[in-house]
Amino acid sequence: MKMIPLSYYIVLSTLLFTVGVVGVLTLRNAIVIFMSIELMLNSVNLTLIAFSAYSGDPAGQILVFFVIAVAAAESAVGLAIIIAIFRNRLTVNVDEVNILKW
């Protein structure tokens, strides 16, 4: 059986990562920016799994396991920060949350 070349997976995950970067750089809603970060994490996970399967090394899958655990922790803290910002500023627009910006 003819297999899918590794380059297909790498290019796909590059495309997904680029969509995530565009989302982070252009959107204004903090929640959707956060979702774009999750998208980027997922595209990197796809790369790790692809390399793990194509080189026959389980370490990549273990790393993806840890990335998923850290992403769960990160999303809990990040959403708590968004709730705290919304409670103080009544907005999730990142252009209006600029008190640390010069």
Next chain:
Amino acid sequence: MNVELISFLVVAGVAVASAVLMITRQNPVFSALYLILNFFSIAVLYLFLRAQFIAVIQITVYAGAIMVLFLFVIMLLNLGEGALPKWKFTNRRLLAVILTLTLLAEVVPLFWLAFANRSISPHSEQIGTVEAIGKTLFHEYLFPFEVTSFVLLAAMVGAILLAKKRFE
């Protein structure tokens, strides 16, 4: 064109389309739903790569737990039409998109050429099972696994502190 390649292209198309739809929706609830679709298609790709355990984790933790948290926060904040930030065109955003697409145009041909001849490892079916992952995790990576529990504990304490009513 064999069946595996065609189904890969279909799933990859769904993944890219749902990602693009995710960042272009005005309503964050639709964004979250498209992101769930994207996570499911990535889980299918993990199955193509014989990573069964990670595919199940992807669905239960990502599409399940994390996205439920996102939807919960979106509905807790309950932003009306007026409160949602409107997408505004600025030169800075245009520059960001152009630079990102330039990066894509640089990197894709490089990756396309570099990994074109690699085919899947014959051992890939043995390394993705729960048994193999569990053996590797609890033999070689036991200490990082324990450290992860501290990361989750710290995140839990942090989230509770941040979401508390008032900072004193």
